[in-house]
Amino acid sequence: MEIQCKTSKEISGMGHPMKRKEDARFIQGHGRYIDDIKLPGMLYMDIVRSPYAYAKIKSINAEKALAIPGVLAVITGKDLEKYGLHWMPTIMSDTQMVLPTDTVMYQAQEVAAVIATERYIAADGADAVEVEYEPMKPIVDPHTSLDKDAPLLRPDKPGKTDNHIWHWEVGDREATDELFNKAEVTVKEQIYVPRIHVASIETCGCVADYDKIENKLTMFMTTQAPHAIRTVIALVAGHVGLTEEKIRVISPDIGGGFGGKVPVYPGYVIAIAVSFLVGKPVKWIEDRSENLQADSFARDYHMTCELAADKNGRIQGLRIKTLADHGYTDAAANPSKFPAGMYSIVTGSYDFQTAFTEMDAVYTNKPPGGVAYRCSFRVTEAVHAIERMVDRLALEVKKDPAELRMENFIKKEQFPYKSALGWEYDSGDYHAALKKAMDIIGYDELRKEQAEKRKEGKLMGIGISSFTEIVGAGPSRHFDILGLKMFDSCEIRVHPTGKAIARFGTKSQGQGHETTYAQIIAEELGIPAEHIQVEEGDTDTAPYGLGTYASRSTPVAGAAAAKAARKLRDKARKIAAYLMEVSEEDLEWEPGKFSVKGAPEKSKTIQEIVFAAYTNHPLGMEAGFEAVHYYDPPNLTFPFGSYICVVDIDNKTGEIKIRRFVAVDDCGNIINPMIVEGQIHGGLTQGLAPAMYEEFIYDEDGNLLNGTLMDYLVPTAVESPHWETDRTITPSPHHPIGAKGVGESPTVGAPPAIANAIVDALSHLGVTHLDIPITPFKVWKVLKEKGAAG
Amino acid sequence: MSKKSITLKANGAEHNVIVEPRLLLVHLIREVLNLTGTHIGCDTSNCGACTILLNGKSVKSCTLFAVQANGKEITTIEGLAQGGQLHPLQEGFKECHGLQCGFCTPGMIMRSCELLANNPDPTEEEIRWGISGNLCRCTGYNNIVKAVQYAANKMKGEAVTA
Numbered sequence: 001m002e003i004q005c006k007t008s009k010e011i012s013g014m015g016h017p018m019k020r021k022e023d024a025r026f027i028q029g030h031g032r033y034i035d036d037i038k039l040p041g042m043l044y045m046d047i048v049r050s051p052y053a054y055a056k057i058k059s060i061n062a063e064k065a066l067a068i069p070g071v072l073a074v075i076t077g078k079d080l081e082k083y084g085l086h087w088m089p090t091i092m093s094d095t096q097m098v099l100p101t102d103t104v105m106y107q108a109q110e111v112a113a114v115i116a117t118e119r120y121i122a123a124d125g126a127d128a129v130e131v132e133y134e135p136m137k138p139i140v141d142p143h144t145s146l147d148k149d150a151p152l153l154r155p156d157k158p159g160k161t162d163n164h165i166w167h168w169e170v171g172d173r174e175a176t177d178e179l180f181n182k183a184e185v186t187v188k189e190q191i192y193v194p195r196i197h198v199a200s201i202e203t204c205g206c207v208a209d210y211d212k213i214e215n216k217l218t219m220f221m222t223t224q225a226p227h228a229i230r231t232v233i234a235l236v237a238g239h240v241g242l243t244e245e246k247i248r249v250i251s252p253d254i255g256g257g258f259g260g261k262v263p264v265y266p267g268y269v270i271a272i273a274v275s276f277l278v279g280k281p282v283k284w285i286e287d288r289s290e291n292l293q294a295d296s297f298a299r300d301y302h303m304t305c306e307l308a309a310d311k312n313g314r315i316q317g318l319r320i321k322t323l324a325d326h327g328y329t330d331a332a333a334n335p336s337k338f339p340a341g342m343y344s345i346v347t348g349s350y351d352f353q354t355a356f357t358e359m360d361a362v363y364t365n366k367p368p369g370g371v372a373y374r375c376s377f378r379v380t381e382a383v384h385a386i387e388r389m390v391d392r393l394a395l396e397v398k399k400d401p402a403e404l405r406m407e408n409f410i411k412k413e414q415f416p417y418k419s420a421l422g423w424e425y426d427s428g429d430y431h432a433a434l435k436k437a438m439d440i441i442g443y444d445e446l447r448k449e450q451a452e453k454r455k456e457g458k459l460m461g462i463g464i465s466s467f468t469e470i471v472g473a474g475p476s477r478h479f480d481i482l483g484l485k486m487f488d489s490c491e492i493r494v495h496p497t498g499k500a501i502a503r504f505g506t507k508s509q510g511q512g513h514e515t516t517y518a519q520i521i522a523e524e525l526g527i528p529a530e531h532i533q534v535e536e537g538d539t540d541t542a543p544y545g546l547g548t549y550a551s552r553s554t555p556v557a558g559a560a561a562a563k564a565a566r567k568l569r570d571k572a573r574k575i576a577a578y579l580m581e582v583s584e585e586d587l588e589w590e591p592g593k594f595s596v597k598g599a600p601e602k603s604k605t606i607q608e609i610v611f612a613a614y615t616n617h618p619l620g621m622e623a624g625f626e627a628v629h630y631y632d633p634p635n636l637t638f639p640f641g642s643y644i645c646v647v648d649i650d651n652k653t654g655e656i657k658i659r660r661f662v663a664v665d666d667c668g669n670i671i672n673p674m675i676v677e678g679q680i681h682g683g684l685t686q687g688l689a690p691a692m693y694e695e696f697i698y699d700e701d702g703n704l705l706n707g708t709l710m711d712y713l714v715p716t717a718v719e720s721p722h723w724e725t726d727r728t729i730t731p732s733p734h735h736p737i738g739a740k741g742v743g744e745s746p747t748v749g750a751p752p753a754i755a756n757a758i759v760d761a762l763s764h765l766g767v768t769h770l771d772i773p774i775t776p777f778k779v780w781k782v783l784k785e786k787g788a789a790g
Numbered sequence: 791m792s793k794k795s796i797t798l799k800a801n802g803a804e805h806n807v808i809v810e811p812r813l814l815l816v817h818l819i820r821e822v823l824n825l826t827g828t829h830i831g832c833d834t835s836n837c838g839a840c841t842i843l844l845n846g847k848s849v850k851s852c853t854l855f856a857v858q859a860n861g862k863e864i865t866t867i868e869g870l871a872q873g874g875q876l877h878p879l880q881e882g883f884k885e886c887h888g889l890q891c892g893f894c895t896p897g898m899i900m901r902s903c904e905l906l907a908n909n910p911d912p913t914e915e916e917i918r919w920g921i922s923g924n925l926c927r928c929t930g931y932n933n934i935v936k937a938v939q940y941a942a943n944k945m946k947g948e949a950v951t952a
Contacts, residue, residue, distance in 0.1 A: 019884055019952075026892030027880040029827015029867035033893065036826040119817070120810070201831040201839055201927050202893045255829070255893025256927045288832035510891030510928045678887045681930030709836035709925070717918040717931040 001727050003670055006523065007591040012530065013523030014737065017674035021530075022514040031253045034205040034222050039281040042207065043072065045271055046122035047284075048112040048129045049294065050104035053365040053702025054138035054151075057102055057131060060112055065128040070121035072278075074129055075113040075270060077101040085273050088236055090331035091263060091481060092339065094165070095156070096368060098266045098273075104133070105153065105328035106367045107702055108293035110266045115274055115282065138365035138702040139163065142302065142325035145362040153328065153363045163363040165330050170344045171356035171421050179317040179354055183308035187392045189769045193381045194695040195300040195325070195366070197292050198373045199714055200509075202255020204295060205285035208271040212279035215241065218248045221268060224261045224507055225547025226251045228484055230539045232264060233272065240276065251537035257509035258686070259372030262333045262549050263296050293707040296333070296369030297696065300325040301359075301381045307389045313397040315408045318347055318355040318420075320385060324370075326361050332370025333549070334377050335479040335486060341377025344421040345470045348386035349430045349640060350408045355420040365702045374686050374747040376471045376550040383467045387752030388759075388769065391463070395763055400447070401756070402438060405466050406431060416733070423470060425638045426740075427730045429666070434466050434642040437664040440726060441644045454764060457790075459649035461761025465753035469639040471741035472555025476632045481546060488552070489543035490560035491628040492521060492568060496614040498607030499531040502564075505545010506557040507537045511743060512675045513553060517561050519671050520737060524565030525572075526592025526606045543628055551639075551741025554671065555732075560631035562736040567627040572609045578618040579604050637732045637740035641665040643753040649761050651790035654780030656692065656758060658721040663749070666728045667742035668735065677725055679743045685720045687750025691772050693719065762786075796860035800825065801869025809856045816840040818856035819866060827867040827896045831925070838924030841897035842866050848904040850923070867896035870903070878944040879903060879937070885952035888937030890928035898924050902938045911942060 007013030025031050062074035077099035080086035090096050099110055114125035139145050139153065145163045154160050180186055206221040223229050226249040234244035254261060267284045275282040286295070301322050308317035324340065326332065334341045340359050347355050373380070390408070394401040409430040410417050417425040438444075446462050453460045476485035489505040502521055506513065514534040522529035536542060545557060569589065576594035577584045580602060587594045595603035604612075613625040646659040663680055670676050693713040697705045706712045713719075731738030751772055758774045759767055765786040770778060783789035797806045800823055807822055819828050819842065830852060831839035840851040843865040851864075870877040879899045882888065889895040898921060905912065905920040912920060917938045918931070926934060936952075944950045 020887065022892070023884040023889060026889055026895050027867075027876070027883050027899065028871060029825065029896050031827070031892045033826075033829070035820075035830065038821075119821075120812070199927060200891070200893075201837055201925060202829070202891070203831070254891060255831075256891045258927070288834065288837075510889075512890065674887050678890060678929060678933055681932045682890060682928045683930070685930035686927070708834045709832045710834040714836075714925050714927065716922040716925060717934065718922045720918075720931045722914065722935075723930055723932050 001729050003673055007526065011522050011526055011528050011591055013519055013591060014669065014671050016519065016672065018515055018519060018529060018672055020512050020515045021518065022512065033202055033253050033255050034220060035285050037207050037220050037252065039207060039209055042281040042283055043115050043117060044119045044122040045274065045282050045284040046114050046126040047110050047267060047290065048114065048126045048131065049290065050107060050109045050111050052104060052133050052135045053107045055104050055133040055135040057100060057104060058134055059132045061130040064130065065114055065125040068121060068124055068128060070117040071114060071125040072117065073115040074125065075099065075115065075274060080273060083240060083273065085269065088264065088269055090329055092330040092332050092334060093336065094330040096329045096331055098269045106365050107704055108290065108367065113270045140364060140698050140700055140702050142323055142362050142364050145364055153365065165326055165361040165363060166339050167358065167360050168339050169358035172354050173356045175354045176317050176319050176356035180306065180308045180319060183316060184311040185309045185396055186306060187389065187396050188306045189389065189392055191303045191305055191385055191388055191769065192771045193299045193301045193384055194772065195297045196373055196690050196694045196696060197297055197712065198258035198260035198371065199292060199712065200256030200258055200260055203286040203288055203291040204261060204265060206268050206271050207281055207283045208275035209281035210275040210279060216246045216248065217242055217272065218250065219272065220250045220252060222254055222261045223249065223251045224257045224509060224549050226507060226537055226539050227505055227544045228481060228546055229264065231484065232482065237272065249539045251507045254507065254509040258374040259298065259333060259549055260295055261509065262371055263331055265295060289708050292712055293704055294367050296331060296371040297367060298369065298371050298373030299381060303385050305385050305389050307393050309393055309397065311397065313393060313399045313404050313407065315350050316353050318352055320346060320357040322359040324359055324361040325364050325366065326370055327364055327366040327368040329368040330361060331368035333372060335473055335481055337478060338377065342470045343378040343382045345379055345423060345468060346382035346386050347419050347421055348383060349410060349466050349468045351410045352420040357421065366698065372549060374683060374744050376469060376744050379469055380748045380751065383748045384752050387465045387467060388755060391756045391759065392768055395768060401464050402434065402443060405434060405464065424635060425468065426635055426732050426734055428638060428640050429728060429730050430466055430640060433640060433664045433666055433728050436726060436728060437642040437644045437662050440724065441660060441662045443644065446646060459651050459761045461647045461757040463645045463753045463755065463757025463760055464642065465749045465756065466642040467640060467749040469745050469748055470636050471551035471639060471744065472633055472637040473550055473552055474636055475634060484546060486546045487630050487632040488545040488556035488560055489628065489630045490557060490564045491543045492564045492626065494568065494610045494625040496611055498527060498610045500527055501533045501535060502561065503535045503542040504557045505543055506548040506553045508548060511548065511553060511679065516671045516675060517558065520558055520561040521565045524562055525568060551744045554739050555637045555735060555741050556631055556633055558739060559633060559736045560629045563631055564627045564629035567629065568625060571625065572606060574621065575609045575612050575617060576604045579612055634734050637668065637735060639667045639740040639742055639745050641745055641749055643749050645753040645757040647757040647761055649779060651783055651788060654776035654783060656774065656776060656779060660724065661721050662724045663746060664726045664728060665742065665745055666730050667745065668730060668732045668740040669738035670729065671739060676742055680725050680746045681723050683744060683746030684723045684750050685715055686747045688720060688754060689715050691751040691754035691774065693773050695773050794857050796857055798859045799863040801865055811855065811857055813856045814852055815854040815856045815859050816851040819851055825866045825868050829893055829896060831893065836925065838901060839894050839897045841900045841924060843900055843903060848901045867899060870899065878941040881944065882937035882940035886933050886937040886940050888929065888933045894924060894926045898926065898934060905938065906942055906945060910946060
């Protein structure tokens with residue numbers, strides 16, 4: 001679909017495939033990531049971690065470590081306890097140890113920290129710390145967590161008598177049960193979406209720099225939400241004198257986030273505590289194994305899914321019961337009123353009469369987490385459930401899955417659409433997206449080919465996923481994190497010569513904000529994007545915001561940019577009227593200038609107007625040309641798309657080859673098509689990853705068996721197919737520039753497309769479901785079982 | 791631990807440094823030579839973020855000791871642009887949107903340098919296998935392949951488009 005640009009290429013407002021402004025430094029090795037920061041007198045920290053999933057700490061002996069020249073200190077939970085810093089709150093208002101005083105709760109948990117003058121010496125020191133443990137039998141399988149004889153994992157929580165964290169439910173239980181009792185057709189599957197890890201190529205780390213003279217902490221940190229972190233530090237450490245005006249959080253260039261850089265990890269807190277005590281900068285950088293083994297996981301939902309329909313496949317009801325494994329504490333990264341995130345988008349793109357979903361979260365002896373992995377608050381789990389179940393129904397009623405979808409989609413004219421679980425979808429045209437994907441891939445021909453192949457005993461499958469996303473948290477009446485409302489912000493300062501700097505409360509981790517935000521402002525003000533410098537990530541200079549995750553930057557901060565720019569355009573109109581001695585109503589705007597209606601030769605460019613704001617502004621008007629806007633969205637945005645995947649499977653080895661993958665995405669109006677396409681490519685590979693490769697595997701003692709990149713399989717360029725992308729454009733009716741988020745749509749939409757294709761290839765053998773990741777071995781076992789292995 | 795004196799050339803400049811024998815080459819590059827464009831993304835030689843050229847061959851500098859570079863010549867991302875002119879690969883990555891967070895980019899570019907030196911006209915399949923020792927978590931690889939093709943064409947003197 002062609003994009004209509006309102007601005008010239010020189011201005012490069014919305015719709016232009018402008019090359020990225022940030023690239024110059026990255027392609028020349030001049031990015032500034034956390035580990036590139038080096039301060040005079042800087043100390044290094046390394047962490048001693050538990051080899052056990054559940055154990056009592058009998059003793060910690062630091063003697064040998066302290067004997068190493070250059071090792072300055074070994075910090076334990078008992079040391080932090082003296083300052084009341086051995087516990088911290090999680091985002092979900094649970095509590096988490098910074099360092100343990102007596103018990104470790106998961107493998108790779110932080111046990112002690114070693115401070116040294118050099119990186120290698122700190123690592124030597126960590127090796128030399130002797131910890132004596134008394135191992136206990138851990139809870140690994142969440143299904144046993146609520147057993148009567150299960151050990152109570154959180155005796156630290158007053159009144160806690162079992163390992164249940166919360167129960168959450170939404171929808172009409174009674175109506176749904178009644179509907180299922182009467183339904184002509186029901187289908188049911190157990191679907192597991194496994195525990196995975198974002199594994200951004202840069203791990204986490206920080207440099208905590210406390211200046212004793214100024215009583216000021218500068219915290220360089222890999223964080224996707226610098227302002228929220230500043231407030232959290234002030235809340236946690238205010239009692240030792242670190243108040244919020246004395247804390248500056250700087251998030252430098254970030255080497256990928258994907259949600260993994262939202263939480264506060266113990267390492268950050270220990271580094272701050274040590275810097276505060278010794279008055280020197282302290283650097284802590286995780287290695288990859290620590291990052292995989294201890295940092296927040298994603299997913300880990302065990303879902304029992306049921307779908308009810310009439311005999312023709314008209315979808316009627318949905319019922320899902322989920323068990324969520326949260327590990328040792330509830331450290332999920334969700335808005336506070338949404339313990340299961342946006343899981344209730346689970347009715348997806350379909351018009352349901354009624355639905356009910358409930359969930360129970362439990363503690364186990366695994367690392368805490370529940371972050372996104374490039375998914376907007378548990379949407380991936382929801383989309384996987386509904387898209388697998390729709391295929392399951394198609395199989396049951398013997399209908400083509402594309403046809404079944406077309407018959408059950410919410411229709412274009414039903415928007416804004418109120419879903420059975422309470423969301424108001426802003427806009428959509430699901431039929432158009434699926435039709436486009438089918439046309440591009442040649443769906444009908446592929447079905448014919450599949451029928452032929454089956455006759456020859458060859459395995460080929462076609463999988464569809466028609467997902468609905470929910471992004472842009474969010475309206476402040478519903479959405480907050482630790483009480484902080486989820487608005488976001490933009491401040492624009494235009495200099496006298498017409499060039500600008502704009503600052504935001506968000507933080508890019510590769511999304512290209514330095515380019516796309518500049519394009520939004522260019523669209524609104526007509527100042528070339530090239531001349532708009534975008535800055536994020538420094539809490540001393542940027543306006544307050546909640547950060548970048550859950551595809552919220554464009555829906556929220558992008559809207560703030562447009563709104564702030566429009567305030568400036570209103571001021572520009574006043575100045576232009578004054579300069580040309582006409583009334584404001586007599587002026588018309590085109591990108592970059594105001595001209596007099598009916599006398600287009602009489603005009604003032606935005607640059608002339610801005611110059612006048614500093615040199616010749618009207619009497620009674622404030623001088624200068626600056627604006628700030630804090631945007632509180634009226635609703636979320638609902639991007640969507642249809643993906644089709646074609647696989648060929650080798651019946652001798654189970655090897656799965658993705659022959660083609662077509663992704664048609666709709667994220668509303670597009671700011672930069674090059675960047676949008678890049679976001680989709682990347683998200684698709686991160687959707688492929690859990691569909692076929694990635695899963696954390698624990699043994700019965702709670703040992704993580706694949707905690708390095710050697711055996712946790714992040715897809716390379718060889719596994720990743722050549723993605724084919726296209727688009728439809730259905731603007732968001734409530735967003736100032738009609739845009740929706742996009743970064744996570746493909747991660748959300750791709751796994752069921754791939755799983756559906758593989759199950760489709762095996763469906764004639766009686767296969768109705770396979771849990772992801774679907775590996776060749778898993779497929780080979782099924783083929784063997786069904787007597788179909790070659 | 792007795793220290794060793796080594797001499798090496800980095801991006802054309804000669805360095806004589808005294809190092810611990812256990813010092814990894816990547817740490818020499820980043821922390822002694824202050825060339826922080828070379829990154830570290832794993833501890834098992836899987837991610838390739840630390841890829842540099844050692845005597846013209848791409849190597850993962852986290853898998854070598856600094857002393858193994860004694861008497862040799864290394865090129866890092868900082869040494870690629872010549873006389874203010876970007877290398878065709880650097881240009882290709884920008885023009886084709888072959889990077890997002892930029893963390894894997896220096897390693898990808900350095901690896902692709904050798905790939906193109908050995909095979910000036912690679913197919914898509916050859917590029918994908920050629921960079922399969924380098925992980926990217928952002929781009930989904932489509933545009934990295936395109937960037938390498940762009941550079942290949944440019945280096946052959948052909949007209950290029952993103």
